[in-house]
């Protein structure tokens with residue numbers, strides 16, 4: 001059942017199954033390589049050094065093992081690799097042993113723990129980077145994780161319950177995320193913004209302001225990296241950026257990505273050679289420059305106005321003479337632009 005699996009720079013043991021589910025004896029999902037690639041790119045791109053890292057829900061340990069192998073030795077002071085599943089912890093230890101020769105820093109403290117995530121965080125003094133990569137919702141871990149975030153630290157959150165966040169189950173979204181989801185073309189962007197607000201509200205109780213610095217939605221999941229700062233005024237300012245959009249929300253209406261960081265991540269990714277989705281990162285980099293909530297979905301707009309979908313490139317050229325425009329990673333048919341819907345329809349009607 002366990003096989004040797006190579007991902008980027010490391011080879012680990014993990015189950016290789018057709019069907020990826022929480023029932024695997026030790027969880028490893030090859031599709032999440034991109035999620036791990038971006039974590040590494042982000043940790044490379046930020047200035048933080050000497051970090052105390054917590055891989056809260058580690059599964060096979062692949063994420064931490066890649067951190068230890070791919071990050072500059074200056075980055076990590078200690079890394080806590082945790083899972084409450086005994087079999088996972090056995091595999092984590094085995095995988096560390098097998099890859100130890102490749103670690104960039106032999107002095108970083110490597111602490112493998114077999115604890116319930118909340119218990120681990122409760123008993124800790126805090127971390128500079130906490131990665132929450134759960135099955136489904138991150139909700140059970142948010143309270144203590146935000147309390148244990150260091151000043152200027154990074155909180156990384158994955159949510160795979162997109163059916164709640166992106167509108168399939170609106171009641172679940174209200175219960176779990178205290179917001180009404182969008183069910184139309186903007187559903188993934190709204191879901192991401194709804195998740196951001198929820199995490200911010202939890203942290204706000206402890207006077208911590210969590211600003212998203214890089215976030216996206218891909219396949220079955222949503223991912224956000226927050227920078228944590230402390231202070232009542234900062235929190236108050238942040239909360240002013242909550243509101244509704246397109247009859248959905250409340251949600252975060254501020255930036256999804258820091259454009260300078262998105263640039264840096266994109267450039268770093270182009271310099272590495274382990275087959276990450278560069279086109280996706282390029283699109284995030286381009287759209288991060290346009291700080292506008294929502295996008296125009298050209299298919300939906302053409303359908304609504306009974307128009308034929310035009311060729312995109314000539315249309316974009318025309319629009320860009322007067323407006324900002326970028327493709328969006330949320331949809332192949334979406335454009336993020338300061339053009340109004342009315343004006344866009346006029347363009348679409350032109351031959």
Ligand SMILES: C[S@@+](CC[C@H](N)C(=O)[O-])C[C@H]1O[C@@H](n2cnc3c(N)ncnc32)[C@H](O)[C@@H]1O
Nearest residue numbers: 027057058059063083084085116117133134135
């Ligand atoms: C989605 S997997 C993690 C995948 C891993 N981060 C990766 O990149 O491959 C979630 C893991 O969390 C563990 N887990 C779930 N609930 C937990 C809890 N309350 N405390 C500790 N570990 C938990 C599961 O055993 C599982 O291995």
